[in-house]
Amino acid sequence: MSPMLEVTGLGHTYEAKDGAHTAISGLSFTVENGELLCVVGPSGCGKSTLLRAISGLIRPSEGTVSLHGTPVEGVPADLAVVFQDYSRSLFPWLSVQRNVEFPLRDLPRAERHERAEEALAAVGLSAAARKHPWQLSGGMQQRVAIARALAYRPALLLMDEPFASVDAQTRFELEDLLLRVRREQETTVMLVTHDIDESVYLGDRVLVLSKSPATAVAALDVPLGAEREQIATRASEEFVDLRARVAGLLQAREPVEA
Ligand SMILES: Nc1ncnc2c1ncn2[C@@H]1O[C@H](COP(=O)(O)OP(=O)(O)OP(=O)(O)O)[C@@H](O)[C@H]1O
Numbered sequence: 463m464s465p466m467l468e469v470t471g472l473g474h475t476y477e478a479k480d481g482a483h484t485a486i487s488g489l490s491f492t493v494e495n496g497e498l499l500c501v502v503g504p505s506g507c508g509k510s511t512l513l514r515a516i517s518g519l520i521r522p523s524e525g526t527v528s529l530h531g532t533p534v535e536g537v538p539a540d541l542a543v544v545f546q547d548y549s550r551s552l553f554p555w556l557s558v559q560r561n562v563e564f565p566l567r568d569l570p571r572a573e574r575h576e577r578a579e580e581a582l583a584a585v586g587l588s589a590a591a592r593k594h595p596w597q598l599s600g601g602m603q604q605r606v607a608i609a610r611a612l613a614y615r616p617a618l619l620l621m622d623e624p625f626a627s628v629d630a631q632t633r634f635e636l637e638d639l640l641l642r643v644r645r646e647q648e649t650t651v652m653l654v655t656h657d658i659d660e661s662v663y664l665g666d667r668v669l670v671l672s673k674s675p676a677t678a679v680a681a682l683d684v685p686l687g688a689e690r691e692q693i694a695t696r697a698s699e700e701f702v703d704l705r706a707r708v709a710g711l712l713q714a715r716e717p718v719e720a
Pocket of ligand 1: 476477478483484485503504505506507508509510511512674
């Protein structure tokens with residue numbers, strides 16, 4: 463069976479007036495069906511460029527991106543993206559329920575309702591369905607954005623620093639929410655983060671990227687089991703060892719054996 467996502471020899475160079483800039487070079491990795499892959503890399507290394515290439519928003523200069531074995535040419539229908547900036551990704555004039563239903567507008571009304579209600583229940587926001595995003599806290603708004611992505615039932619959920627704009631306590635809650643719903647719904651997730659601890663806490667594997675132009679330094683297995691707990695897991699010896707290894711790999715410029 464082919465992997466859910468296969469990135470092969472990916473390279474991208476932006477052409478600008480003041481010269482060309484290579485953001486990604488020779489990047490290859492896979493995301494398996496049902497996996498949660500965290501991607502970490504130094505600031506400005508090309509993570510957003512990678513996400514743009516996977517979501518079909520840019521055509522890479524080199525290499526290929528395949529989803530279920532089919533090359534990505536244009537925005538794939540079975541992909542959803544959750545961005546860091548929830549305030550810009552939700553429509554302020556629509557209710558929470560309508561925001562979640564928005565990507566489902568081609569489905570019959572009853573199914574739209576049902577899927578939105580189910581997704582809002584999964585993120586604990588059933589009671590806020592009739593509210594508008596601006597009536598909710600930042601963490602609740604990001605939960606709406608997650609519910610919208612889940613209601614769409616994508617084959618692959620891409621998350622671009624999804625918890626970077628919320629406070630530490632909310633961040634922990636949202637991380638656990640993600641772990642729970644991906645377990646219940648068997649969602650395949652690729653999550654980009656700056657945060658080494660978050661990558662280890664959430665990931666089945668952590669893909670470490672080099673400084674720009676980004677290439678894969680290593681992909682590290684995270685054998686912490688499916689059940690994770692914010693305090694105990696983060697205090698465990700395995701966790702501390704893994705985060706030190708990710709931190710070490712972030713210093714490397716060349717691919718290394720993880
Ligand atoms: N449209 C563009 N035109 C020219 N250069 C670009 C463009 N978009 C990004 N770049 C450059 O490509 C490199 C990678 O940018 P990208 O936004 O992909 O990195 P990133 O890892 O997501 O950054 P951050 O960690 O700050 O979010 C940067 O040096 C950036 O300046």
